[in-house]
Amino acid sequence: MTASRCGFIAIVGRPNVGKSTLLNHILGQKLSITSRKPQTTRHQVLGIKTEGNCQAIYVDTPGLHRRNEKAINRYMNRTANSALKDVDLVLFVVDRDQWTDEDDIVLQRIQQVDCPVILVINKVDRLADKKALLPLIGQLGEKHDFAEIVPVSALRGHNRDDLEALIERYLPESVHFYPEDQITDRSERFLAAELVREKVMRQLGEEVPYEVTVEIEEFKTSPKLTEISALILVERAGQKKIIIGEGGSRMRQIGAEARRDMEKLFDSKVMLRLWVKVKSGWSDDERALRSLGYND
Numbered sequence: 001m002t003a004s005r006c007g008f009i010a011i012v013g014r015p016n017v018g019k020s021t022l023l024n025h026i027l028g029q030k031l032s033i034t035s036r037k038p039q040t041t042r043h044q045v046l047g048i049k050t051e052g053n054c055q056a057i058y059v060d061t062p063g064l065h066r067r068n069e070k071a072i073n074r075y076m077n078r079t080a081n082s083a084l085k086d087v088d089l090v091l092f093v094v095d096r097d098q099w100t101d102e103d104d105i106v107l108q109r110i111q112q113v114d115c116p117v118i119l120v121i122n123k124v125d126r127l128a129d130k131k132a133l134l135p136l137i138g139q140l141g142e143k144h145d146f147a148e149i150v151p152v153s154a155l156r157g158h159n160r161d162d163l164e165a166l167i168e169r170y171l172p173e174s175v176h177f178y179p180e181d182q183i184t185d186r187s188e189r190f191l192a193a194e195l196v197r198e199k200v201m202r203q204l205g206e207e208v209p210y211e212v213t214v215e216i217e218e219f220k221t222s223p224k225l226t227e228i229s230a231l232i233l234v235e236r237a238g239q240k241k242i243i244i245g246e247g248g249s250r251m252r253q254i255g256a257e258a259r260r261d262m263e264k265l266f267d268s269k270v271m272l273r274l275w276v277k278v279k280s281g282w283s284d285d286e287r288a289l290r291s292l293g294y295n296d
């Protein structure tokens with residue numbers, strides 16, 4: 001019989017390289033919200049996968065980024081930094097098409113950790129010329145003494161299983177920390193708020209900055225139905241108008257999509273009520289942030 005293994009794996013990288021997408025596909029569940037916009041992930045989320053004797057505990061993080069001017073940005077950077085403490089392995093995710101100075105910020109940070117780091121070159125499905133991969137691996141390999149370099153497509157699946165098999169080899173022999181059927185450390189309430197925020201972020205164009213948060217006002221479960229009331233908080237009246245849309249059309253779509261995802265994740269029928277409210281200054285107010293669940 002093989003030994004029992006269990007360990008923590010931090011997924012780090014600049015915003016938008018596909019960290020949350022990778023985690024969701026490894027877990028086979030949509031746990032961490034994703035979108036084309038940077039700074040979609042704000043909180044640390046644990047994704048737990050137990051297969052046979054191995055329990056891999058992934059820590060998805062907000063991308064480490066440069067914008068530090070607001071309390072919410074400082075919160076996200078603190079969260080991403082603290083995720084690197086006490087892990088057994090780091091996955092440093094980069095995009096195949098460009099290395100930016102934000103990647104350098106992450107690189108500097110991982111040079112201070114003493115566990116192995118696997119470089120994950122993501123989105124190779126988008127690589128126009130597959131021959132470019134080898135020189136790219138060579139070039140990126142010089143930046144740090146990586147334990148492994150793995151090109152993947154988090155979205156389409158290329159090399160994902162190989163990456164998981166590699167990860168397992170780096171996890172220490174240990175008893176499992178979580179029950180076999182637990183997939184996250186977060187409550188359903190938290191996951192519900194995140195799913196609403198994902199739909200809002202995906203619906204909004206560039207005209208609305210990342211000034212949206214979601215508060216769950218009611219979360220009632222019975223064997224037949226989960227009833228959820230969620231409040232969408234924005235900074236300005238114009239943003240409220242955009243989210244509601246013509247005759248409430250955008251709100252209806254946000255609600256329908258969020259409800260569909262919740263029903264899948266919670267395996268229950270869901271009734272979802274949504275409201276939008278303007279609360280100026282929440283994203284730059286340390287106290288308001290704490291009351292909205294941005295604790296570290």
Ligand code: GDP
Pocket residue numbers: 013014015016017018019020021022033034035036037038039040041063122123124125126152153154155156
């Ligand atoms: P994060 O900010 O690093 O967590 O990035 P997300 O997981 O939110 O992904 C950012 C965007 O990249 C989303 O639109 C994803 O659908 C897209 N994406 C992620 N992985 C891949 C991939 O392997 N291939 C392609 N083509 N797109 C991807």
Ligand code: K
Pocket residue numbers: 015016034035036037038039040041
């Ligand atoms: K994103």
Ligand code: MG
Pocket residue numbers: 019020021032033034040041061062063
């Ligand atoms: Mg993310």
